Amino acid sequence: MHWLSKTRYKIGFLLPTLVVYTVFIIMPILIAIGYSFTKYSGIGKARFNGVDNYVRLFKDKIFWKSLTNTAIIFVVASVLLLVLSFFLALLLNNTLRFVDVSKSLVFSPAIIAPIIVGIIWVYILDPKIGVINGILRAIGASGLAQQWIGGPTLSPYSIAFIYFWQQLGYLTTIFIAGLKMIPEEVMEAVKVDGANAWQRTWHVTIPMMRSTISTVVILIITGIFKIFEIVQQTTGGGPNHLSETLVTYSYSMTFQSSDYGYGMSIATVTFLISLAITGLYFLFSRERS
Amino acid sequence: MRCCYDLSNGWRIDCLRGGGESSATKDDSGATVIKFGINVANPAKQEPTTNAIVEAFNKANEGKYKVEFEAADTESHNKNMKMQASDGTLPQVFWLENSQASEFQDADVLLDLTDFLNQNADVKTALAGGDAAFLTDKGQYGLPYQSNVQGIFYNKKLFDAAGVAYPTDDTTFDEFLDMIAKLKASGVTPLAIGSKNSSFAMWEFNLWLNRYGWNDTISKILAGDEKFENADLTKAFDKVQQLAKSGALPENMSTIEYFDAKQQFDDGTAAMFGTGQWDCAEFDKNIGEDIGFWWGPKFEDSDYSQETAMKVPSAPIAVSATVADNAEVKEATYAFLKFYYGKQAAEISYENAMFPATTYEGLAPASDKHAMNAMVEALDDGYTSPSAAPDQMVPSAVQQALYDGLFGVMQGTYTPQEALAKMDEAQANQ
Amino acid sequence: MLTKRSKIVMTIIMIVVTILMVFPFLWMLLMSFKSNAEILSHPLSWPKALNWDNYRNALKTLDYPRLYLNTFMVCVVSLVIELIITFLSSFALARMTYKRPGLQKAVYGFLIAGLCVSPFILLFPVYRINLFFGLREQWALVFPYVASSISFNTLLFVGYLKALPVEIDEAAIIDGCSIWDLMIKVILPMTKPVIATVVIFNVLYIWNEYPFASVMLRSQTDYTLSMGASFFKGTYTVDYGGIVASSVMIIIPELIFYGLFQKKIVGGMVAGAVKG
Numbered sequence: 001m002h003w004l005s006k007t008r009y010k011i012g013f014l015l016p017t018l019v020v021y022t023v024f025i026i027m028p029i030l031i032a033i034g035y036s037f038t039k040y041s042g043i044g045k046a047r048f049n050g051v052d053n054y055v056r057l058f059k060d061k062i063f064w065k066s067l068t069n070t071a072i073i074f075v076v077a078s079v080l081l082l083v084l085s086f087f088l089a090l091l092l093n094n095t096l097r098f099v100d101v102s103k104s105l106v107f108s109p110a111i112i113a114p115i116i117v118g119i120i121w122v123y124i125l126d127p128k129i130g131v132i133n134g135i136l137r138a139i140g141a142s143g144l145a146q147q148w149i150g151g152p153t154l155s156p157y158s159i160a161f162i163y164f165w166q167q168l169g170y171l172t173t174i175f176i177a178g179l180k181m182i183p184e185e186v187m188e189a190v191k192v193d194g195a196n197a198w199q200r201t202w203h204v205t206i207p208m209m210r211s212t213i214s215t216v217v218i219l220i221i222t223g224i225f226k227i228f229e230i231v232q233q234t235t236g237g238g239p240n241h242l243s244e245t246l247v248t249y250s251y252s253m254t255f256q257s258s259d260y261g262y263g264m265s266i267a268t269v270t271f272l273i274s275l276a277i278t279g280l281y282f283l284f285s286r287e288r289s
Numbered sequence: 290m291r292c293c294y295d296l297s298n299g300w301r302i303d304c305l306r307g308g309g310e311s312s313a314t315k316d317d318s319g320a321t322v323i324k325f326g327i328n329v330a331n332p333a334k335q336e337p338t339t340n341a342i343v344e345a346f347n348k349a350n351e352g353k354y355k356v357e358f359e360a361a362d363t364e365s366h367n368k369n370m371k372m373q374a375s376d377g378t379l380p381q382v383f384w385l386e387n388s389q390a391s392e393f394q395d396a397d398v399l400l401d402l403t404d405f406l407n408q409n410a411d412v413k414t415a416l417a418g419g420d421a422a423f424l425t426d427k428g429q430y431g432l433p434y435q436s437n438v439q440g441i442f443y444n445k446k447l448f449d450a451a452g453v454a455y456p457t458d459d460t461t462f463d464e465f466l467d468m469i470a471k472l473k474a475s476g477v478t479p480l481a482i483g484s485k486n487s488s489f490a491m492w493e494f495n496l497w498l499n500r501y502g503w504n505d506t507i508s509k510i511l512a513g514d515e516k517f518e519n520a521d522l523t524k525a526f527d528k529v530q531q532l533a534k535s536g537a538l539p540e541n542m543s544t545i546e547y548f549d550a551k552q553q554f555d556d557g558t559a560a561m562f563g564t565g566q567w568d569c570a571e572f573d574k575n576i577g578e579d580i581g582f583w584w585g586p587k588f589e590d591s592d593y594s595q596e597t598a599m600k601v602p603s604a605p606i607a608v609s610a611t612v613a614d615n616a617e618v619k620e621a622t623y624a625f626l627k628f629y630y631g632k633q634a635a636e637i638s639y640e641n642a643m644f645p646a647t648t649y650e651g652l653a654p655a656s657d658k659h660a661m662n663a664m665v666e667a668l669d670d671g672y673t674s675p676s677a678a679p680d681q682m683v684p685s686a687v688q689q690a691l692y693d694g695l696f697g698v699m700q701g702t703y704t705p706q707e708a709l710a711k712m713d714e715a716q717a718n719q
Numbered sequence: 720m721l722t723k724r725s726k727i728v729m730t731i732i733m734i735v736v737t738i739l740m741v742f743p744f745l746w747m748l749l750m751s752f753k754s755n756a757e758i759l760s761h762p763l764s765w766p767k768a769l770n771w772d773n774y775r776n777a778l779k780t781l782d783y784p785r786l787y788l789n790t791f792m793v794c795v796v797s798l799v800i801e802l803i804i805t806f807l808s809s810f811a812l813a814r815m816t817y818k819r820p821g822l823q824k825a826v827y828g829f830l831i832a833g834l835c836v837s838p839f840i841l842l843f844p845v846y847r848i849n850l851f852f853g854l855r856e857q858w859a860l861v862f863p864y865v866a867s868s869i870s871f872n873t874l875l876f877v878g879y880l881k882a883l884p885v886e887i888d889e890a891a892i893i894d895g896c897s898i899w900d901l902m903i904k905v906i907l908p909m910t911k912p913v914i915a916t917v918v919i920f921n922v923l924y925i926w927n928e929y930p931f932a933s934v935m936l937r938s939q940t941d942y943t944l945s946m947g948a949s950f951f952k953g954t955y956t957v958d959y960g961g962i963v964a965s966s967v968m969i970i971i972p973e974l975i976f977y978g979l980f981q982k983k984i985v986g987g988m989v990a991g992a993v994k995g
Contacts, residue, residue: 005815009898013815014826017808017869024866025833028844041389041685042371042843044396056718088736096730104978105741111923111973112744113966115948119750119959120743123762128541131763150485150543152702169740170920173981174875177916181882211878218874222834236486239543240697247837254839255368258389258685259718267840274835282828328954330946331780335953362949365933372846372934548957552759567955 029271036265041258053265062241063266066249069156070270073227073245076160077167078220085168085216089175090201103176107169118233121162125149125234149235155243162230167223171216178212179205214285218278225274246270313617320355321621326373326383328366332358338435338641342634346625354621359383374398379609381622385431387423387604387677388685394427400608401428405623412630415647419602422677431605432630433646435638438664439492439565439599439678441480442572445579447560451475456583458596458670462528465586469537472560479537481559484700487547488692493563494529495599495678496585501525502593504675507682510716517716518709524590526698526705533699543700569642569660582663584672598672602646604681683716690715744970751963758959773964780950781965787972790943793857794925797864798918805869805917806910809876810902814888827877833870838930846934859935860943864928868921879913880906919980926973944969 036053040046057063092103109117124131125148133145148158182205190204206213228247231237237244237252244252247270254263314322325343329335332343343356359380361369367386373379374396385393393399406413406420406429413420416432423431441456448455453471460468472479483490501521509515532538539545539553554562555575562568572580587595606629612622628634630647638645639654642661654661680688694708703711750758751773752766808830817823841863849859883906891901929945936942947969951961 005817010811010815010817013807013811016804017830017873018826020804020862020866021830021833021869023848024845024862025836025841025869027848028841029836031844031847032840041392042368043374043389043392043398091729091733091736094726094729096726096733098730099733100978100981102733102737103981104974105737105744107977107981108741108744108970108974111927111970111977112747113927113945113948113962113969114929115952115962116747116966117743119758119963120746122544123746124743126541126544128539129762134763150541165740165743173919174916177879177912180912181879211882215874215878218831218834219871225835226837228837228839232486235544236484236546238484238488238696239700240693240702242702247839250837251839252689255364256685257689257715258392260843262718264840267837270837271835271840275832278831278835279828330949331951331953334780334950334958335956359937360939361933362952363954365949368842368934369937372843375847376850546957549759552756556756556760558760571956 085171114229324380326380433602436644483545483550490547773960805872813880
C-alpha cells in the first residue's frame with residue numbers, strides 16, 4: 001500500500017481537481033465575501049464600508065424571518081427525507097414487479113422544471129383555488145382549510161413538504177446504490193442466524209451503510225440551504241418577504257434591490273451556517289464511529 | 290484578430306482579441322451589425338412591436354446596417370447588462386431598468402445622446418419632451434423605449450350586469466368604493482391583482498401616488514430634505530388600505546401572479562384590472578368592444594391637482610459608451626435610433642397597439658383596436674402627466690421597498706406608516 | 720426469500736407511493752394538452768380534446784434539435800472532464816495513505832465545502848473569471864459545471880471507495896499490479912454503481928441548469944434546453960401551455976436516460992470482487 005502512495009502520484013491525482021475547484025468555486029466565494037464588506041450595486045466601483053452590511057443584517061427583521069423560515073424547513077424536511085428515503089430505498093431494493101418503472105417515476109419530481117413545480121403546487125396548495133382546500137370544503141371540513149401558502153405562517157412548512165417531495169426520489173437513488181454495496185453473503189448469513197427483517201435492518205444494514213447515510217445527510221443539510229426555486233415559484237417569498245428563505249432573500253437583495261454588497265453579506269452568513277452544520281455533523285459522526 | 294476553431298456545430302473557442310477591439314462586426318453582406326439587448330427571450334412573440342421595427346429597419350438598410358437582438362428575460366437581461374458593462378461588451382443599444390440607470394451612469398458606460406439629439410432635431414421634436422426624463426447633469430443617458438399609458442381597464446359587460454355606471458374622470462374614491470361593493474355583490478372580483486413575483490404590477494397606483502403629490506415632493510425626498518412618511522403619501526397608502534379592506538382584491542392575491550390576475554380579467558371573472566397599453570392586444574382578443582379605460586379615482590382630501598394622467602416614458606433604451614470608439618458602429622447606431630424614433634416606426638407601433646415614444650401628426654389606432662382607442666379617448670381629456678411614473682423615479686432598493694409597501698398594505702402585513710417607513714429606510718441605506 | 724404475502728404488500732405500497740409521486744407529473748402531461756386560458760382558468764379540468772397545439776407551438780418557437788445537441792455536447796464534455804479528474808482525486812483521498820492524516824481530511828473537507836454554496840453567489844465572479852481565461856460560449860459553462868460537480872462527486876466517490884475492502888489493494892499488489900493497473904483494472908470496474916449514480920445526477924443537473932446558462936450564453940445558437948422556458952414567459956405575456964409542452968419534451972429523454980442508467984446501479988459487484 002505505502003509504496004503506491006508516492007507523493008508525486010498524490011499530487012498528480014489531486015492537482016487537476018484542486019485547480020479547477022479553487023479557480024471556479026473558492027475564488028468566487030472569496031470574491032463574494034470580499035464584496036460583502038462593500039457598498040456595491042453590481043456595476044462600477046465597490047465602496048468599502050467595513051462591517052456595515054453585517055450590522056444592518058443583524059437589525060434586519062426580514063433577515064431573521066428568513067433565518068427562522070430556513071430553520072423550520074430544515075427541521076421538517078431533513079427528518080422526513082432521511083427517514084422516508086431510507087425506507088423507500090429498502091422497499092425498492094426488493095425484486096418486485098415493475099420496480100424499475102417505479103424507480104424512474106419516483107425520481108421524476110427531481111427533474112420537473114421549477115416553474116412547473118410552482119404551477120402544480122400552487123394549484124394544490126392555493127387557499128382559494130387549491131385542491132386541498134377544495135377537498136376539505138367538499139367533505140364539509142372547511143374549518144380545516146388553511147392558507148397553506150401565501151399566508152403569514154404556514155408557507156415554510158409547505159415549502160419543506162414540496163422540497164421533500166422533490167428530493168425523495170433523488171436520495172432514494174443514493175440509498176439504493178449504497179444498499180447494493182452490502183454483500184449478499186452477509187445478508188444470507190444473518191438470515192440463517194434467524195434475524196428478522198427489523199433486526200437485519202438495524203444491526204446489519206444501517207451499520208454497513210454508514211458512509212451512504214453520511215453522504216445523504218450531507219446532501220440534505222447543504223441542499224436545504226440552497227432551496228431557491230421552490231420558494232420563488234410558489235410564493236415568491238411573499239407576502240411581503242414573510243416566506244423568504246436565506247437564499248431567496250439574499251437573491252432579492254442582490255438582484256432585485258441591486259444591493260450586491262448587502263446581498264453577499266446574507267449569502268456569506270448562509271454559507272457559514274451551512275458549513276458549520278455540516279462540520280458539526282462530521283465531528284459528531286466521527287466521534288460515534 | 291479573432292480566431293475561431295470549429296468543433297462540431299457551433300463550438301467555438303474565441304482567442305483573446307488583441308488590438309482591434311473597436312472594429313465593427315460585419316455580416317456576410319457587409320452590413321455593419323449592431324446588437325440590441327432586449328429584456329425578453331423571444332422578441333418576435335414577447336415584444337412584437339420592437340421586433341417589427343427592427344425587421345423594417347433591417348429591410349430598409351439591407352447590406353448596410355443590421356440590428357440583431359441579444360435577448361433574455363428581464364431578470365437575466367439585467368444581470369447580463371451589469372456584467373457586460375464591467376468588461377466593455379455591452380450591446381450597442383439596450384433596454385435599461387431605469388431604477389438602475391444612475392448606477393450605469395456612475396460607471397461611465399453610457400453614451401451621452403445629447404449629440405444625437407442635436408444632430409436630429411426632428412427626433413427631438415417628435416419626442417415632445419419625453420427625453421427629459423432621462424437627462425441628468427451627466428448627460429442624456431437614454432431615450433424612452435415607448436410611451437406607457439397606465440390606469441385601470443374595466444369590462445363594461447360586468448359593470449352592466451352589476452348595474453353599476455362606468456367610472457368617469459369625476460368618479461371620487463368614495464364612489465369607487467361603492468362601485469366595488471356593488472361589483473362584489475354581483476359575484477365578480479372587482480379588481481384583479483396578483484403579487485407573487487409581480488410586485489412591479491402596481492401600475493394603477495402610480496396615479497394615486499401622483500395625485501397625492503409624489504411628483505412635487507420626490508426630489509426633496511431623494512435629496513434627504515423630506516420623508517416618504519409624510520402626511521400626503523400616508524393618505525395615499527391609507528386609500529390603498531381602504532381599497533384592500535373593501536374586499537376589492539382577490540383573496541389569494543399573494544399566490545397569484547400578474548399573469549393569473551390578468552387571466553381573471555380576460556375570462557370575465559374580474560371587472561377591473563390595472564395595467565398599461567402593452568396588454569391592449571390581449572384585451573382586444575378576449576374582451577373586444579366591451580373594454581373601457583379609466584385613469585383612476587379622484588381624491589377629494591388631497592391638496593394636489595387631480596387632473597393628472599399617466600402617460601409617461603417607459604424604461605429607457607441606452608447606448609453603450611463603446612459606440613463612440615468606432616465610426617462605422619456609431620453611424621449604424623445613430624441610423625437605427627433615427628429610424629426607431631421616426632414616423633414609420635411610430636406607425637408600426639400603432640399597428641401593434643403600442644404607444645410609441647414619439648408623437649406624429651395623423652397617427653391613430655385602427656378602429657378595431659378597442660382597448661387602445663379607449664386609452665386615446667381618456668388621453669383626450671388633456672390632463673397633464675408627470676415626467677416619469679413614480680416607481681421609475683427612485684433607485685432600485687427604494688423601488689423595491691415601494692412595491693413591498695404597496696402590496697404589504699394590501700395584504701395587511703404593513704400599516705401605511707410602516708410601509709412608508711420602510712421606504713425611508715431603503716432610501717437611507719443608499 | 721420474501722414470502723408471497725409480504726411481496727404483495729410491498730408491491731401495493733410501492734404502487735401507492737409511486738402514484739403519489741408521479742401524480743404531479745401526470746397532471747403536467749394533462750396540462751400540456753390544454754390551452755393557456757384553460758390552464759389558468761380551469762386548472763383542474765380534463766382537457767377538452769387531445770390538443771397538440773402546445774407542442775406544435777413549442778416546436779415552432781424553439782429549435783429543439785439544436786437545443787438538444789448543445790445540451791448534449793455540454794453534458795458530454797463536462798462529464799468526461801469531471802469524471803476523470805474527480806475519480807483521480809477521490810482515489811488519492813480514499814485509497815492512498817498519508818503521513819499526516821489531518822492533511823488528507825482537510826483536503827477532503829475543503830472539497831466538500833463547495834456543497835454549501837448557492838450557485839447564484841458564483842455568477843458575477845465566475846463571469847469575470849471566464850473572461851479572464853477567455854472562455855466563451857459553451858466553454859463558459861463547461862468549467863463552472865465541472866467545478867460545481869466536484870464537491871458532490873468527491874462526496875460520493877470517496878465514500879464509496881473507502882468502503883471497498885483494503886484486501887483488494889493488497890491482493891492486487893501481491894499480483895504485481897502497478898498503481899494504474901490497480902486503479903483502472905481493479906478498482907474502476909468495482910465502482911460502476913457509484914459512477915452510474917454520479918453520471919445520472921450530473922447529467923440531470925446540467926440538463927436543467929439555468930442560472931449559469933442564462934448568464935454565460937449570449938447567442939441563441941448556443942442555448943441549452945433549460946433556456947427553453949424563458950421563451951414562453953415574457954415581461955407581459957406568459958404561455959403556460961408552451962412552457963408545459965416544452966418541459967415535457969425536456970423531461971421525457973431524462974426519464975428514459977434515468978431508467979436506463981438506474982439498471983447499471985444494480986450490482987452486488989462488491990461481493991463478487993472480494994471473492995475474486
